[in-house]
Amino acid sequence: MPVTETKAFEPKIVAFCCNWCSYAGADLAGSNRSEYPSNIKIVRVPCSCRVNPMFILKAFQRGADGVIICGCHPGDCHYSTGNYFTRRRMALLFSMLNYLGVEKGRTRVEWVSASEGGRFSETMNDFASTIEKLGPNHRLEDLRCKQK
Amino acid sequence: MQTEMIKRAKELLADGTVKRVAGWRSGDFQYELSPSIFTDAEDLEKNFQYSELAASNMSKYMIKESRKEGKVLIFLKPCDTYSFQQLLNEHRILRENVMIIGVACDGNLDIVAAKKRFGEGLLSLKSEGDTITATTIYGEELTAPRQELLLERCVNCKSKKHVVFDELIGEEGVEVETTHRFDKVDELDAMSEDQRFGFWQNELSRCIRCNACRDICPACSCENCVFDNPESGFSNKGAAVQMDNDMFHIIRAFHVAGRCTDCGECSRVCPEHIPLHLLNRKFIKDYDGLYGEFQAGSGEQETHPLTKFNMEDLNPTEALNRGDEE
Numbered sequence: 001m002p003v004t005e006t007k008a009f010e011p012k013i014v015a016f017c018c019n020w021c022s023y024a025g026a027d028l029a030g031s032n033r034s035e036y037p038s039n040i041k042i043v044r045v046p047c048s049c050r051v052n053p054m055f056i057l058k059a060f061q062r063g064a065d066g067v068i069i070c071g072c073h074p075g076d077c078h079y080s081t082g083n084y085f086t087r088r089r090m091a092l093l094f095s096m097l098n099y100l101g102v103e104k105g106r107t108r109v110e111w112v113s114a115s116e117g118g119r120f121s122e123t124m125n126d127f128a129s130t131i132e133k134l135g136p137n138h139r140l141e142d143l144r145c146k147q148k
Numbered sequence: 149m150q151t152e153m154i155k156r157a158k159e160l161l162a163d164g165t166v167k168r169v170a171g172w173r174s175g176d177f178q179y180e181l182s183p184s185i186f187t188d189a190e191d192l193e194k195n196f197q198y199s200e201l202a203a204s205n206m207s208k209y210m211i212k213e214s215r216k217e218g219k220v221l222i223f224l225k226p227c228d229t230y231s232f233q234q235l236l237n238e239h240r241i242l243r244e245n246v247m248i249i250g251v252a253c254d255g256n257l258d259i260v261a262a263k264k265r266f267g268e269g270l271l272s273l274k275s276e277g278d279t280i281t282a283t284t285i286y287g288e289e290l291t292a293p294r295q296e297l298l299l300e301r302c303v304n305c306k307s308k309k310h311v312v313f314d315e316l317i318g319e320e321g322v323e324v325e326t327t328h329r330f331d332k333v334d335e336l337d338a339m340s341e342d343q344r345f346g347f348w349q350n351e352l353s354r355c356i357r358c359n360a361c362r363d364i365c366p367a368c369s370c371e372n373c374v375f376d377n378p379e380s381g382f383s384n385k386g387a388a389v390q391m392d393n394d395m396f397h398i399i400r401a402f403h404v405a406g407r408c409t410d411c412g413e414c415s416r417v418c419p420e421h422i423p424l425h426l427l428n429r430k431f432i433k434d435y436d437g438l439y440g441e442f443q444a445g446s447g448e449q450e451t452h453p454l455t456k457f458n459m460e461d462l463n464p465t466e467a468l469n470r471g472d473e474e
Contacts (some may be wrong), residue, residue, distance in 0.1 A: 053398065054374075054399060070430075075459075079406075084458075087461050087462075088438075091463075091464040091468070092402070094467075096401065096430060096434075097398070099336065099348075099430050101341050101347075102345075107464075109463060111463075133294065141391065
Protein backbone atom coordinates (compact mmCIF):
# COMPACT_ATOMS: atom_id res chain seq x y z
CA MET A 1 0.00 0.00 0.00
CA PRO A 2 1.49 3.34 -0.98
CA VAL A 3 2.10 5.68 1.85
CA THR A 4 0.93 9.18 1.11
CA GLU A 5 2.55 11.72 3.26
CA THR A 6 0.62 14.91 3.83
CA LYS A 7 2.88 17.67 4.87
CA ALA A 8 1.56 20.41 7.06
CA PHE A 9 1.87 23.87 5.49
CA GLU A 10 5.04 25.54 6.57
CA PRO A 11 5.05 29.19 5.62
CA LYS A 12 8.14 30.74 4.13
CA ILE A 13 8.66 34.17 5.53
CA VAL A 14 11.16 36.82 4.58
CA ALA A 15 12.03 39.39 7.21
CA PHE A 16 13.89 42.53 6.21
CA CYS A 17 15.63 43.72 9.36
CA CYS A 18 17.44 46.98 9.75
CA ASN A 19 21.06 46.62 10.72
CA TRP A 20 20.92 48.92 13.75
CA CYS A 21 17.82 47.85 15.64
CA SER A 22 15.91 44.81 14.47
CA TYR A 23 18.89 42.76 13.34
CA ALA A 24 20.48 43.32 16.72
CA GLY A 25 17.08 42.52 18.24
CA ALA A 26 17.09 39.20 16.41
CA ASP A 27 20.58 38.59 17.72
CA LEU A 28 19.41 39.27 21.26
CA ALA A 29 16.43 36.96 20.78
CA GLY A 30 18.94 34.27 19.85
CA SER A 31 21.22 34.98 22.82
CA ASN A 32 18.21 34.92 25.13
CA ARG A 33 17.20 31.55 23.72
CA SER A 34 13.74 32.88 22.85
CA GLU A 35 12.14 30.82 20.15
CA TYR A 36 10.89 31.97 16.82
CA PRO A 37 9.98 29.89 13.76
CA SER A 38 12.94 28.59 11.82
CA ASN A 39 11.33 29.28 8.45
CA ILE A 40 11.77 33.00 8.88
CA LYS A 41 14.62 34.10 6.69
CA ILE A 42 16.23 37.31 7.80
CA VAL A 43 17.69 39.70 5.26
CA ARG A 44 19.82 42.41 6.76
CA VAL A 45 19.37 45.87 5.29
CA PRO A 46 21.18 49.07 6.32
CA CYS A 47 17.89 50.79 7.15
CA SER A 48 14.25 49.81 6.79
CA CYS A 49 13.90 52.51 4.15
CA ARG A 50 16.41 50.61 2.03
CA VAL A 51 13.60 48.18 1.28
CA ASN A 52 12.47 48.89 -2.22
CA PRO A 53 8.93 47.79 -3.18
CA MET A 54 10.61 45.48 -5.66
CA PHE A 55 12.35 43.59 -2.85
CA ILE A 56 8.97 42.70 -1.44
CA LEU A 57 7.50 41.68 -4.78
CA LYS A 58 10.57 39.66 -5.63
CA ALA A 59 10.39 37.86 -2.30
CA PHE A 60 6.81 36.90 -3.11
CA GLN A 61 7.81 35.89 -6.61
CA ARG A 62 10.53 33.61 -5.32
CA GLY A 63 8.09 31.79 -3.11
CA ALA A 64 7.68 33.75 0.12
CA ASP A 65 4.28 33.49 1.77
CA GLY A 66 4.74 36.57 3.89
CA VAL A 67 7.08 39.53 4.07
CA ILE A 68 7.77 41.52 7.21
CA ILE A 69 9.87 44.64 7.47
CA CYS A 70 11.42 45.47 10.81
CA GLY A 71 13.01 48.77 11.62
CA CYS A 72 13.88 51.03 14.51
CA HIS A 73 11.03 52.65 16.38
CA PRO A 74 9.99 55.97 14.86
CA GLY A 75 12.35 58.59 16.20
CA ASP A 76 15.15 56.09 16.83
CA CYS A 77 16.37 55.65 13.26
CA HIS A 78 20.15 55.50 13.00
CA TYR A 79 19.86 57.82 10.01
CA SER A 80 17.35 60.05 11.87
CA THR A 81 14.44 59.89 9.44
CA GLY A 82 14.69 56.70 7.38
CA ASN A 83 11.88 54.79 9.01
CA TYR A 84 9.44 57.68 8.61
CA PHE A 85 9.81 57.31 4.86
CA THR A 86 9.41 53.54 5.14
CA ARG A 87 6.18 54.11 6.97
CA ARG A 88 4.65 56.23 4.22
CA ARG A 89 5.99 54.13 1.38
CA MET A 90 4.86 50.84 2.81
CA ALA A 91 1.46 52.20 3.78
CA LEU A 92 0.89 52.99 0.11
CA LEU A 93 2.42 49.77 -1.18
CA PHE A 94 0.47 47.50 1.17
CA SER A 95 -2.70 49.32 0.28
CA MET A 96 -1.94 48.80 -3.40
CA LEU A 97 -1.25 45.09 -2.90
CA ASN A 98 -4.56 44.76 -1.12
CA TYR A 99 -6.22 46.72 -3.93
CA LEU A 100 -4.96 44.08 -6.35
CA GLY A 101 -6.46 41.37 -4.18
CA VAL A 102 -3.54 40.24 -2.02
CA GLU A 103 -4.67 39.34 1.50
CA LYS A 104 -4.16 42.04 4.11
CA GLY A 105 -2.03 40.11 6.57
CA ARG A 106 0.69 39.00 4.18
CA THR A 107 2.78 42.09 4.57
CA ARG A 108 3.61 43.88 7.74
CA VAL A 109 5.89 46.55 9.18
CA GLU A 110 6.97 46.25 12.81
CA TRP A 111 9.29 48.35 14.92
CA VAL A 112 11.74 46.34 17.02
CA SER A 113 14.63 47.92 18.86
CA ALA A 114 18.00 46.33 19.61
CA SER A 115 17.02 45.69 23.22
CA GLU A 116 13.72 44.01 22.40
CA GLY A 117 14.74 40.40 21.83
CA GLY A 118 11.51 39.21 23.41
CA ARG A 119 9.43 41.46 21.22
CA PHE A 120 11.27 40.19 18.15
CA SER A 121 10.40 36.56 18.81
CA GLU A 122 6.83 37.50 19.79
CA THR A 123 6.36 39.47 16.58
CA MET A 124 7.77 36.68 14.46
CA ASN A 125 5.65 34.01 16.16
CA ASP A 126 2.57 36.14 15.70
CA PHE A 127 3.35 36.87 12.05
CA ALA A 128 4.10 33.21 11.30
CA SER A 129 0.77 32.14 12.80
CA THR A 130 -1.05 34.79 10.73
CA ILE A 131 0.56 33.49 7.56
CA GLU A 132 -0.20 29.90 8.55
CA LYS A 133 -3.85 30.87 8.81
CA LEU A 134 -3.78 32.65 5.46
CA GLY A 135 -2.20 29.64 3.77
CA PRO A 136 0.21 29.56 0.87
CA ASN A 137 0.64 32.61 -1.28
CA HIS A 138 -1.13 31.99 -4.55
CA ARG A 139 -1.92 35.50 -5.64
CA LEU A 140 1.61 36.70 -6.12
CA GLU A 141 3.31 33.44 -6.99
CA ASP A 142 5.51 32.72 -9.93
CA LEU A 143 5.15 29.12 -11.10
CA ARG A 144 8.63 29.15 -12.57
CA CYS A 145 10.05 29.66 -9.12
CA LYS A 146 8.08 26.83 -7.50
CA GLN A 147 9.93 23.79 -6.25
CA LYS A 148 8.04 20.57 -6.46
CA MET B 149 -8.84 78.11 -32.59
CA GLN B 150 -6.69 76.17 -35.04
CA THR B 151 -6.26 79.11 -37.41
CA GLU B 152 -5.35 81.42 -34.54
CA MET B 153 -2.77 78.92 -33.34
CA ILE B 154 -1.22 78.57 -36.80
CA LYS B 155 -1.16 82.35 -37.22
CA ARG B 156 0.59 82.94 -33.90
CA ALA B 157 3.04 80.08 -34.49
CA LYS B 158 3.94 81.48 -37.91
CA GLU B 159 4.53 84.95 -36.44
CA LEU B 160 6.83 83.56 -33.80
CA LEU B 161 8.72 81.45 -36.33
CA ALA B 162 9.07 84.42 -38.69
CA ASP B 163 10.48 86.84 -36.10
CA GLY B 164 12.91 84.21 -34.85
CA THR B 165 11.53 83.95 -31.29
CA VAL B 166 11.17 80.21 -31.67
CA LYS B 167 12.89 77.75 -33.94
CA ARG B 168 10.52 74.85 -33.65
CA VAL B 169 6.86 74.36 -32.94
CA ALA B 170 5.51 71.31 -31.16
CA GLY B 171 1.99 70.50 -32.21
CA TRP B 172 -0.31 67.92 -33.65
CA ARG B 173 -0.01 66.68 -37.20
CA SER B 174 -2.76 65.02 -39.16
CA GLY B 175 -2.16 61.29 -39.15
CA ASP B 176 -3.16 58.42 -41.39
CA PHE B 177 -6.75 58.84 -40.33
CA GLN B 178 -8.63 62.04 -39.77
CA TYR B 179 -9.24 61.08 -36.16
CA GLU B 180 -5.64 60.18 -35.39
CA LEU B 181 -3.51 63.22 -34.71
CA SER B 182 0.08 62.53 -33.89
CA PRO B 183 2.48 64.74 -31.95
CA SER B 184 5.02 66.38 -34.19
CA ILE B 185 7.65 69.10 -34.47
CA PHE B 186 7.16 71.75 -37.16
CA THR B 187 9.98 73.90 -38.41
CA ASP B 188 8.59 75.86 -41.35
CA ALA B 189 5.51 77.93 -42.01
CA GLU B 190 4.39 75.97 -45.03
CA ASP B 191 4.32 72.71 -43.14
CA LEU B 192 2.39 74.39 -40.32
CA GLU B 193 -0.21 75.76 -42.69
CA LYS B 194 -0.69 72.40 -44.37
CA ASN B 195 -0.46 69.86 -41.61
CA PHE B 196 -0.99 71.51 -38.21
CA GLN B 197 -4.18 70.34 -36.57
CA TYR B 198 -5.89 71.15 -33.32
CA SER B 199 -9.25 69.84 -32.33
CA GLU B 200 -10.81 67.73 -29.61
CA LEU B 201 -8.93 64.84 -31.21
CA ALA B 202 -5.56 66.29 -30.20
CA ALA B 203 -5.34 64.30 -27.02
CA SER B 204 -1.63 63.69 -26.58
CA ASN B 205 0.14 65.45 -23.76
CA MET B 206 3.38 66.82 -25.17
CA SER B 207 5.08 68.01 -22.00
CA LYS B 208 7.43 65.05 -21.91
CA TYR B 209 8.90 65.86 -25.33
CA MET B 210 10.16 69.14 -23.86
CA ILE B 211 12.80 67.33 -21.80
CA LYS B 212 14.76 66.70 -24.97
CA GLU B 213 13.46 69.58 -27.07
CA SER B 214 14.45 72.20 -24.50
CA ARG B 215 18.04 70.99 -24.69
CA LYS B 216 18.31 71.54 -28.41
CA GLU B 217 19.42 74.75 -30.06
CA GLY B 218 16.93 77.60 -30.05
CA LYS B 219 13.56 78.01 -28.42
CA VAL B 220 10.66 75.68 -28.93
CA LEU B 221 7.01 76.68 -28.94
CA ILE B 222 4.54 74.30 -27.38
CA PHE B 223 0.77 74.39 -27.20
CA LEU B 224 -0.54 73.03 -23.93
CA LYS B 225 -4.03 72.17 -22.84
CA PRO B 226 -4.88 72.93 -19.20
CA CYS B 227 -4.24 69.40 -17.95
CA ASP B 228 -0.98 69.23 -19.92
CA THR B 229 0.32 72.23 -18.00
CA TYR B 230 0.15 70.19 -14.77
CA SER B 231 2.55 67.67 -16.25
CA PHE B 232 4.75 70.47 -17.53
CA GLN B 233 4.83 72.13 -14.12
CA GLN B 234 5.63 68.80 -12.48
CA LEU B 235 8.57 68.32 -14.84
CA LEU B 236 9.72 71.87 -14.02
CA ASN B 237 9.52 71.03 -10.32
CA GLU B 238 11.78 68.08 -11.00
CA HIS B 239 14.18 70.30 -12.96
CA ARG B 240 13.75 68.17 -16.06
CA ILE B 241 12.90 70.96 -18.50
CA LEU B 242 14.95 74.06 -19.25
CA ARG B 243 12.17 76.59 -18.91
CA GLU B 244 14.02 79.41 -20.70
CA ASN B 245 14.08 77.37 -23.91
CA VAL B 246 10.38 76.71 -24.02
CA MET B 247 7.62 79.10 -24.90
CA ILE B 248 4.19 77.94 -23.84
CA ILE B 249 0.94 78.98 -25.43
CA GLY B 250 -2.01 77.80 -23.41
CA VAL B 251 -4.95 76.67 -25.46
CA ALA B 252 -8.45 76.12 -24.20
CA CYS B 253 -9.79 72.59 -24.17
CA ASP B 254 -13.30 71.34 -23.94
CA GLY B 255 -12.48 67.68 -23.52
CA ASN B 256 -10.87 65.18 -25.85
CA LEU B 257 -12.65 62.43 -27.71
CA ASP B 258 -12.03 58.80 -26.92
CA ILE B 259 -11.20 57.17 -30.24
CA VAL B 260 -11.62 53.69 -28.80
CA ALA B 261 -15.10 54.51 -27.56
CA ALA B 262 -15.93 56.07 -30.92
CA LYS B 263 -14.79 53.00 -32.82
CA LYS B 264 -16.83 50.85 -30.52
CA ARG B 265 -19.86 53.04 -30.92
CA PHE B 266 -19.77 53.57 -34.67
CA GLY B 267 -18.43 50.16 -35.66
CA GLU B 268 -15.87 49.37 -38.28
CA GLY B 269 -14.82 51.58 -41.16
CA LEU B 270 -14.69 54.87 -39.30
CA LEU B 271 -13.46 57.65 -41.59
CA SER B 272 -13.81 60.87 -39.69
CA LEU B 273 -15.21 62.38 -36.53
CA LYS B 274 -16.62 65.85 -36.30
CA SER B 275 -18.16 67.59 -33.37
CA GLU B 276 -20.86 70.21 -33.53
CA GLY B 277 -22.17 71.42 -30.23
CA ASP B 278 -23.18 68.42 -28.22
CA THR B 279 -23.25 65.84 -30.97
CA ILE B 280 -20.49 63.96 -32.73
CA THR B 281 -21.00 63.15 -36.37
CA ALA B 282 -19.05 60.25 -37.80
CA THR B 283 -18.65 59.23 -41.42
CA THR B 284 -17.75 55.71 -42.42
CA ILE B 285 -16.32 54.08 -45.53
CA TYR B 286 -19.82 52.83 -46.29
CA GLY B 287 -21.00 56.38 -46.77
CA GLU B 288 -23.02 56.39 -43.56
CA GLU B 289 -23.39 59.40 -41.31
CA LEU B 290 -23.82 58.46 -37.70
CA THR B 291 -24.29 60.67 -34.67
CA ALA B 292 -23.78 60.24 -30.96
CA PRO B 293 -23.95 62.55 -27.96
CA ARG B 294 -20.58 64.13 -27.26
CA GLN B 295 -20.63 63.38 -23.55
CA GLU B 296 -20.60 59.64 -24.22
CA LEU B 297 -17.48 59.76 -26.35
CA LEU B 298 -15.29 61.86 -24.08
CA LEU B 299 -12.15 60.39 -22.58
CA GLU B 300 -12.52 59.33 -18.98
CA ARG B 301 -10.03 61.99 -17.87
CA CYS B 302 -12.13 64.67 -19.57
CA VAL B 303 -15.41 63.50 -18.03
CA ASN B 304 -13.66 63.97 -14.69
CA CYS B 305 -11.74 67.04 -15.84
CA LYS B 306 -9.60 68.38 -13.02
CA SER B 307 -9.17 71.93 -14.22
CA LYS B 308 -9.67 74.19 -17.17
CA LYS B 309 -7.15 76.64 -15.79
CA HIS B 310 -3.58 76.71 -17.08
CA VAL B 311 -0.97 76.33 -14.37
CA VAL B 312 1.95 77.62 -16.41
CA PHE B 313 1.98 79.58 -19.67
CA ASP B 314 3.53 82.53 -21.49
CA GLU B 315 0.57 83.42 -23.64
CA LEU B 316 -2.98 82.30 -23.89
CA ILE B 317 -5.17 81.84 -26.91
CA GLY B 318 -8.75 82.34 -25.92
CA GLU B 319 -9.92 83.21 -22.46
CA GLU B 320 -8.40 81.95 -19.27
CA GLY B 321 -10.25 78.93 -17.98
CA VAL B 322 -11.58 78.36 -14.51
CA GLU B 323 -11.06 75.54 -12.08
CA VAL B 324 -13.76 72.91 -12.05
CA GLU B 325 -15.05 70.75 -9.25
CA THR B 326 -14.30 67.09 -9.71
CA THR B 327 -16.55 64.94 -7.64
CA HIS B 328 -16.65 61.60 -9.40
CA ARG B 329 -12.95 61.11 -9.87
CA PHE B 330 -12.59 58.36 -7.29
CA ASP B 331 -15.90 56.62 -7.94
CA LYS B 332 -14.40 53.59 -9.62
CA VAL B 333 -11.62 53.29 -7.02
CA ASP B 334 -14.22 53.46 -4.25
CA GLU B 335 -16.25 50.80 -6.00
CA LEU B 336 -13.22 48.51 -6.18
CA ASP B 337 -12.33 49.25 -2.57
CA ALA B 338 -15.80 48.18 -1.53
CA MET B 339 -15.42 44.80 -3.22
CA SER B 340 -14.08 41.73 -1.46
CA GLU B 341 -10.44 40.75 -1.94
CA ASP B 342 -11.46 37.86 -4.19
CA GLN B 343 -13.56 40.09 -6.43
CA ARG B 344 -10.81 42.66 -6.68
CA PHE B 345 -8.30 39.96 -7.47
CA GLY B 346 -10.58 38.70 -10.22
CA PHE B 347 -11.11 42.18 -11.60
CA TRP B 348 -7.41 42.95 -11.78
CA GLN B 349 -6.36 39.58 -13.13
CA ASN B 350 -8.91 40.05 -15.88
CA GLU B 351 -7.54 43.48 -16.70
CA LEU B 352 -3.82 42.97 -16.19
CA SER B 353 -3.60 39.58 -17.90
CA ARG B 354 -4.24 41.35 -21.19
CA CYS B 355 -1.03 43.32 -20.84
CA ILE B 356 1.38 42.68 -23.70
CA ARG B 357 4.21 44.60 -22.04
CA CYS B 358 4.57 47.06 -24.88
CA ASN B 359 5.66 49.67 -22.31
CA ALA B 360 3.46 52.31 -23.97
CA CYS B 361 2.15 53.41 -20.56
CA ARG B 362 5.68 53.98 -19.37
CA ASP B 363 6.81 55.74 -22.53
CA ILE B 364 3.89 58.17 -22.65
CA CYS B 365 3.83 59.01 -18.95
CA PRO B 366 5.16 62.54 -18.35
CA ALA B 367 6.08 61.63 -14.77
CA CYS B 368 7.97 58.51 -15.86
CA SER B 369 11.03 60.22 -17.26
CA CYS B 370 14.12 58.47 -15.88
CA GLU B 371 16.90 58.10 -18.38
CA ASN B 372 17.74 54.63 -17.13
CA CYS B 373 14.58 52.72 -16.48
CA VAL B 374 14.40 49.59 -14.37
CA PHE B 375 12.27 47.97 -17.04
CA ASP B 376 15.08 48.38 -19.57
CA ASN B 377 17.69 46.84 -17.34
CA PRO B 378 18.11 43.15 -18.19
CA GLU B 379 19.60 42.56 -14.75
CA SER B 380 16.46 43.72 -12.96
CA GLY B 381 14.39 40.68 -13.81
CA PHE B 382 11.50 42.86 -15.00
CA SER B 383 12.72 43.70 -18.46
CA ASN B 384 11.06 40.81 -20.26
CA LYS B 385 8.43 41.53 -22.85
CA GLY B 386 5.36 39.33 -23.18
CA ALA B 387 4.76 37.97 -19.72
CA ALA B 388 5.40 34.30 -19.13
CA VAL B 389 3.40 34.26 -15.93
CA GLN B 390 0.85 36.56 -14.37
CA MET B 391 3.22 37.65 -11.63
CA ASP B 392 5.34 39.50 -14.21
CA ASN B 393 2.40 41.64 -15.23
CA ASP B 394 1.31 42.34 -11.67
CA MET B 395 4.83 43.29 -10.70
CA PHE B 396 5.31 45.55 -13.71
CA HIS B 397 2.10 47.44 -13.03
CA ILE B 398 2.65 47.81 -9.30
CA ILE B 399 6.18 49.08 -9.83
CA ARG B 400 5.19 51.38 -12.67
CA ALA B 401 2.44 52.96 -10.61
CA PHE B 402 4.61 53.12 -7.50
CA HIS B 403 7.44 54.87 -9.31
CA VAL B 404 5.17 57.75 -10.28
CA ALA B 405 3.23 57.87 -7.00
CA GLY B 406 3.26 61.43 -5.69
CA ARG B 407 4.36 62.78 -9.05
CA CYS B 408 1.45 61.51 -11.13
CA THR B 409 -0.75 64.42 -12.17
CA ASP B 410 -3.55 62.03 -13.10
CA CYS B 411 -3.44 63.06 -16.74
CA GLY B 412 -4.78 59.69 -17.81
CA GLU B 413 -2.39 59.23 -20.71
CA CYS B 414 -1.49 55.70 -19.60
CA SER B 415 -5.03 54.46 -20.06
CA ARG B 416 -5.49 56.38 -23.28
CA VAL B 417 -2.51 54.81 -25.03
CA CYS B 418 -2.92 51.28 -23.71
CA PRO B 419 -3.53 49.08 -26.76
CA GLU B 420 -5.31 46.58 -24.55
CA HIS B 421 -7.48 49.24 -22.88
CA ILE B 422 -6.40 48.39 -19.35
CA PRO B 423 -7.70 51.08 -16.94
CA LEU B 424 -4.21 51.88 -15.68
CA HIS B 425 -5.25 55.24 -14.26
CA LEU B 426 -7.12 53.31 -11.56
CA LEU B 427 -3.79 52.16 -10.13
CA ASN B 428 -2.42 55.69 -10.07
CA ARG B 429 -5.66 57.01 -8.63
CA LYS B 430 -5.56 54.49 -5.83
CA PHE B 431 -2.24 55.97 -4.74
CA ILE B 432 -3.66 59.46 -5.04
CA LYS B 433 -6.72 58.50 -3.03
CA ASP B 434 -4.54 56.91 -0.36
CA TYR B 435 -2.17 59.78 0.17
CA ASP B 436 -4.99 62.28 -0.04
CA GLY B 437 -6.72 60.42 2.75
CA LEU B 438 -3.65 59.72 4.87
CA TYR B 439 -1.43 62.74 4.40
CA GLY B 440 -3.69 65.51 3.16
CA GLU B 441 -4.82 66.40 -0.31
CA PHE B 442 -2.13 66.83 -2.87
CA GLN B 443 -2.25 67.53 -6.57
CA ALA B 444 1.08 67.05 -8.31
CA GLY B 445 2.03 69.86 -10.67
CA SER B 446 -0.54 72.34 -9.37
CA GLY B 447 2.20 74.79 -8.52
CA GLU B 448 5.82 75.06 -7.56
CA GLN B 449 6.29 72.19 -5.14
CA GLU B 450 9.52 70.95 -3.69
CA THR B 451 8.19 67.84 -2.03
CA HIS B 452 5.38 65.37 -2.48
CA PRO B 453 3.74 63.05 0.05
CA LEU B 454 6.38 60.35 -0.36
CA THR B 455 9.34 62.65 0.17
CA LYS B 456 8.18 64.11 3.46
CA PHE B 457 6.70 62.77 6.66
CA ASN B 458 4.87 63.58 9.85
CA MET B 459 5.66 62.25 13.29
CA GLU B 460 2.03 61.20 13.63
CA ASP B 461 1.75 59.15 10.44
CA LEU B 462 -0.07 55.87 10.80
CA ASN B 463 1.81 52.58 10.69
CA PRO B 464 1.16 50.70 7.44
CA THR B 465 -1.05 48.06 9.07
CA GLU B 466 -3.13 50.70 10.87
CA ALA B 467 -3.37 52.67 7.65
CA LEU B 468 -4.55 49.61 5.78
CA ASN B 469 -7.18 48.73 8.36
CA ARG B 470 -8.37 52.26 9.06
CA GLY B 471 -11.61 51.77 7.16
CA ASP B 472 -12.53 48.52 8.90
CA GLU B 473 -13.10 49.82 12.41
CA GLU B 474 -15.73 52.35 11.45
